[in-house]
Amino acid sequence: MKETFLREPIGDHVYFGSVRDERYKTNLLAVNLILPLRRETMTGNALVPMILEKGYEDYPTFQAFSKKLNLMYGASAGSSISKIGDKAVLTLMMSVIDDNYALSGELLLKESAEVLMGMLLRPAMKKGLFDEKTLMLQKQYLIDTIESEINDKRRYALMKTVSLMFEGEAFGEDRFGTVEGVKAITAEETAAAYRRIIDEATVEILHVGMGDPSCAKEVCKKAFAGLTRHPADFAETEIQIGSGEVKNVIERFNVTQSKLCLGFKTDVKPDSTLLNPMRMAVAILGGTPTSKLFLNVREKKSLCYYCAARFDRTKGIMMIDSGVEHDKIDEAKEAILEQLQAVCDGDFTDTDMEFASLSLQNSFRSMGESAYSMELYYLTQTVLGLSGTPEEQSEAIAKVQKHEIIEAAKHIRLHTVYLLTGENVKR
Template sequence: MEYPLIRECIANGVYFSSITDKKFKHNRISVNLIVKLDREKVTDRAVVPFILRQGSKNCPDFTDLNKKLCDLYGASLDAGVDKIGEYQMITLGIIGVDNRFALSGEDMVQECTRMLCEIVLEPDITNGKFNAKNTELEKQYLLETISSEINDKRTYANIRCKDIMCKDEACAIKKYGYAEDAQKITPESAAKAYQELIETAQVEIMFEGCGDPNAAKEIFRKKFAEITRNPISIAKCCTRPQQGEVKQVVEKMDVKQGKLVMGFRVENMDSYTKMNAERVAIGLFGGTASSFLFKNVREKMSLCYYCSSQYDRHTGIMMVYSGVEAVNAQKAKEAILAQLEMMQRGDFSEKDLEETKLFFKTALKATGDSLGAMDSWYLAQIMGGTEVSPDMEIELCSKVTKQDVIDAVNCVKLDTVYMLMPQDEKEGE
């Protein structure tokens, strides 16, 4: 089975990747600036894509910018910040209709690419400063985004467990940064962060859709040839083994529902085949509606409001998330570990395994139905140094055996247990 993504270097540290699928009527083009997570710089970097989204040097007015997008048959710009392993990713993208559907024969690929290039590479910066009004607006939005993570106690507990588990590791740095640093953002500091991103980031340009990517590739090639860059190189994230005693932390807060989050290190994942088996195993453990955590800990034992697991192959970490009553917290922890031990012994059926494989097959097939999902999938492949399409992953999943799952779950080691409990209650004995 041939890998469908075509990737090539078009400038120093700049890569252009494309995948064509004629079933779409649109094309998505994204520019992804990838840098190592840095506690001192992460917050200023996080505000950059949202300021850029407000306009460019040639079109600094947000209203005029949106009029131009409307003229491009309703093309849409998006901006975002993500974290993959130990890297922060700053993204700006555009989705526009393909040339085939332009009423007057316009070259929509070129028009959309030029607009995206203008947004990314010709920002509204004067005398080393972003527009003050736009900076203040996006600074406030960033502060609200950071606050929302704290206000949502489910998200907060997940972050706290990761903080404790990965102390002194780059992957624990928050992708949007920190409120105390966001308060200090200025038009100068944001512009400085932007300039550093352009000069040092590894740039991954993605083109997905039904159109011809060559016009877009050549526009980006010429634009980046004009920029002097000293880009970083992306290294595969090294999984750390579990060390020492299991860390156990209980925090009290004014909450009605307790949160139990457990962090596990997944060791010895030295091949994609093993990672794929681990993905299936963790799906069977707690990643689907037919998983053991859902069926047994939540449904049969009624110990949790929710209970699920998630595996991040870029860091080699599995997290188990659950919402519990304080009196059931210890019982829930023991029950979760008992389900893992059961799988490690091989106490599950071939039917259980086949149901999980079917779930992954359905989910993986859906990846090809969305330009955004395709973008995320292939960026993850690039970041992981692998070349596996969703169809290839389906084939790998279909070959996972019961023994593969047993071997995979025996690579899982408990590292951290974090409980967020109500102030006026005690967790169960």
């Protein structure tokens, strides 16, 4: 059975969407809390879901909650925090085997919805505060997570480039906040953050699986029916083409390999007719093992250890990151920009287009292999106000013409050059 996405309101700014597909033998249920992206709320937004995933009123300890999940045939529960354009998305999710495989006729999908609503709306709190031990453990886990991103120098360089491109804007901040912010947040502030989230969030509940989601939908509808909330208004995500002088920043660490990141802005919005041509342009440039950056900058000229391009449609930006020897930084940068100019000039073959198209088509078609990928796809489409299945996206990619790719590439403007290099490297 081909998947069909159905979505309907079940409360005040609360929506239930479902993708039924018999390929899955499980059911994934995710509650996504969508909020305006604000610098001052990032730490609380990141910390609260990490606490909520550890249990709730009926199972207030992690041990008791783990036992409950084990009794549900090893169901899993978790949380995440992400950015989609200028919106923050806080997620609680559960995955459980379909009811058809329950040995004693248990209604596992309904039970998953009840557990999720308990995690979200009936957390384990005493006198209005989260358990102190759980709070401290999750604060340390969040600190460790932030520090691990800093230790991964390739990831750090990409994050730093984004922060420079959107300096002073919430999008430029790490979705987890800062170590200093996590250390400083109090029990009272964390509880207040939880209440704010429940009060202000637009709620998108998504089901992906083979089961009938109607029972889960009713559980969620009932859970929100008695709540008085004040969902926040959203400003439209800003997507602007880069203009003015290019920002150049050098940062020094004790590293043996320099990280060179180039950040580009475009004015291509998620609903633009140039979106798929832009995807093709980025894939031809640096999105596949046969791309111009890989074959020319990395292989032929041996200027870098890796060199790749990626496009974020939610904010209209392209990133190119590379790992280079200290003495090849300038040469690598020049070669990268030459390859971008080549795409703008139409200096690519039908074979280049074919490989890029097949790669992108395959990425959309393979989404169906994972319930998590499907949930993320339809969540992103919903947040961006778009429709269309992965299969339809794949078909649209196949129709992109060369002149459209050239036009899209001309909307790419260099905004920021960030270099992470050695402490003794002369620049």
